[in-house]
Amino acid sequence: MADYLIIGAGSAGCVLAARLSEDPHVRVLLIEAGGSDRNPLYHVPKGFGKLFDDPGKVWHYPTLPFGPDGQGEIWPRGRVLGGSSSINGMVYNRGQRADYDELVRLGNPGWGWDTILPIFRAIEDNALGPSETRGAGGPLHVSPPRDPDPLCEEMIAAGTALGLTAMRDVNESEGERVGHAMATIKDGRRVSAARAFLRPVRDRPNLTVVTGTLVTELLFDGDTAVGVRARNAGGGVVEYRADREVILCLGSLGTPKLLQSSGIGPSEVLRAAGVGVRLDRAAVGSRMREHRCLALKFRLNEDLGYNRSLSTPARQGATALKYLLNRKGPLAAPAYDVIAFLKSRPDLDRPDAQLLMGPWSVATYKAGETVTVERPPGVSVVAEVLRPTSEGSVAITSADPGAPLRVDPNYFDTDHDRQVAADLFRRMREFFAQEPIASRLAHETFPGTGVRSDEEIIDAALGGGYCGYHAIGTCAMGPDENDVVDSQLRVRGVDNLRIVDCSVLPVMVSGNLNGPIMAMAWHAADLILGRVSPPAAA
Template identity: 65%
Template sequence: MYDYVIAGAGSAGCVLADRLSRDPGVQVLLVEAGGADRHPYLRVPKGVGKLFGDPSYSWHYRTRPVRPGGNPDMWVRGKVLGGSSSVNGMVYNRGTRADWDGLAALGNPGWDWESVLPAFRAIEDNALGASPTRGTGGPLRVSTVRDPDPLCDELIATGETLGLRAVADVNEHDGERIGYAMATIKAGQRFSAARAFLRPARSRPNLVVAAHTTVTRVLLDGDKATGVQVRTARGSSETILARREVILSLGSLATPKLLQLSGIGPAGTLRAAGVEVRLDRPLVGARLREHRCLALRFRLNAPLGANRQLAGSVAQARTGAAYLLTRKGPLARPAYDVMAFLKSRPDAARPDAEVLLAPWSLGALVPGKPAAVEREPGVSACAMVLRPTSEGSLAITSADPDAAPDIDPGYFASAHDRKVAGDLFGRLRAYFATDPIASRIRRETFPGPSVASDSEEEVVRSALDGGYCGFHAVGTCAMGSAPQDVTDPELRVRGVDNLRVVDASVLPVMVAGNLNGPVMAMAWRAAESLLADR
């Protein structure tokens, strides 16, 4: 028996395991379906592309078709110590003051900016040094691009020409801005949550990490969570009891799935799946919000950028050898080198779009096949509606834990999202038509001239057919002060004692940007609450 049983060794789970096990009088178990993060590709920032399709290291969740007649998405999540922080693009954001203050205004005291900022500063060891918003000396290394491709300076200069503020730290300002991406990278190597928080804690005798172990159900005694049922690497089923709490940190897809499998969710969904209803909670799996990235790709008129270093086995081998010697080059950089936050239209109250820019380009997407870097030189952009209001859902389809859930991504269901996407697309085209980057462009390769900048319908269709999932799902166990909200502001599951959710699923709205950093800060803050309750 353990005091705390944490399901999921991802961004939140690793932080919780570290923080809670610092008390030698507390027994902590961290359960992870995946294995150790020892594969060398998991250390190379861009090396994870070699593992993205490998079910040994990632969960692959297939969604409904993203539009009638369209293709489904494949939503990938980490299945390894460190979870998605071990397989993500490593871009590090915090969200803005207004995002966090808005979260508190929705009825979630303690999650305002001034309350969360100390957690960010505590977890960070920021290469740019300490500031009122940055931390140093913390467990998580955060850095900017060390040896950027020369084309990136031109991408930033183009943004300045259009009125964006060029900054060294894109997280330090909340206005329109552009700069090199901040990322969880140290000396050219990925710095995952497992490396930052779990690895230093593994030597503690009061922390047990059970890898290759899948949580299949939360055990309930009346209205109290008493432990979890797990399936071990040998395939046997075991019961693990928790004296104090069961904490679910499986993410916005697996956490609501587990709750539903445990009988906590919409009664109709549970009955249809053959699961006994223990607690009818209609919003478990509902209110799902996810970023859908608009994609633009361009052919360059000169041999610039990183395609020549990344396309083809010979080039990859040469670039890989150089990386091993220097820990530099394109393999040492985050998924996207440059990022900008901007307004989709001049009268927007604040930036409502995020743009990620890279000195490389992918070929045409083919459903079911990994995207490949083009051999000819290119540049690309991935842009997203920063705070989508469209909502999807997740529902189990069977009592079998291995059965795939039904996921409706809900992309562009709201007029707000369609409007911002259309306006954003126009701004992106204007950006690439502006010098200095315009002087490097030969032509637009995707979506091309068939998509008109002023056609909202065509822009949305191109995003659905040729864009990307942002891998930033939230909301499926959203917190709030209303009785129907799945979790309360302390992240406790309403109606069940000793059961808590600590992951992105508790966010009722998007904390603007990439979510790995916010999830780690939330877990740090949640651990403070757990320790205070003792």
């Protein structure tokens, strides 16, 4: 028995476990389906690529077919302490003031930028030191690359030639800007949510962490959530009870799955899956938004960049040995080394696109295939429409917890997303037409110079682009009775049940989500413990 059951030890769950257990009189039980993060590859920044194919370490969610060739893809999620923060690309950004203020405008008081920025400053330990926007001394270390490849400086210089402002810390501004990607890395090692928040408090007597335990169902007493039913590593059925609250932190795929499996969701979905309807909630699993990354790749005219260090097992071995000696080099870097925020059109009031760039290139691959670095030298850029409006969905297909989800990305369903994506792709090409990087390029390898029209650009993004792994909205907060949670993240229609993960966001934060959900979880802990009084709705 615990006061609080936290389901899922990802970015949000680790923060909640640390903060709720600060009170020695509060008993906290954190339940994770995956195992420990002892494997050294979790801590090598680029080591995550070696873990993606292991279903024991990574959840694999296949999507419905989409795109010109009717292919689907696999959405990975971390199955380990730290969740996806233990396998992600580690790029750290926070979104824009307007994103958080939009949450308030939509009827969610208490989530504005003036509330969230001080939290970012509290959680950060920024290698560049404190400022009005940065934090230092917090649990989450954030840093620029230790020894960036010279091509990174040339990409930044190309951005300035395009009119972007070069910045030491791109999180210090909201204008069009370019710089080295800030990342959750310290001294060449990944800083996951488990390492930053959970590991320092594991010995608290009021905190229990259970791994290898898959929660399959919520337990109720009338309209009150009282616990969960789960399967442990040995396949046995166990139950855990909560005196105060059950808090779901399973992400935008796992949380709606557990709710639907427990009878909370769209009645037609539940009945089709053979699950009894406890609460008919059409919004559980709907309103999902996700970034679709447009890809652009070039061949270099000299043997520069990372490909020469990562393209064969022998080269990877030599690079790994160097990493072990000094924790530098390609393996110590985030997924992408350079980041830019820009406008897809000059008349916009703020950037609506993000570019992530690296001095390497991977071979084209399909869902289920292993990602391989090309042997010839190359550079890559992926770009996201920061605030997409297309909505996908997540639905269970069976009462069996092991049955696959029905994940429909529904990329580029709106005219807005398609037009912004097409305009953005042309700006990507314009970026790499600037010196000094332009002189390094031999030719475009993907999608190819023949891709010019809006339709061709969208087809290339669907057929050869990438998922951003930033799904939100499947249990979105809002003031309406049809919204899944209220502004305090309490599930409507059920007492003592709360959701704290990216599924509660009704609109996309303008960037990567790892940092924002940690800050939101920090604030959620204050709401749960009554440390802050939620403001009244306007």
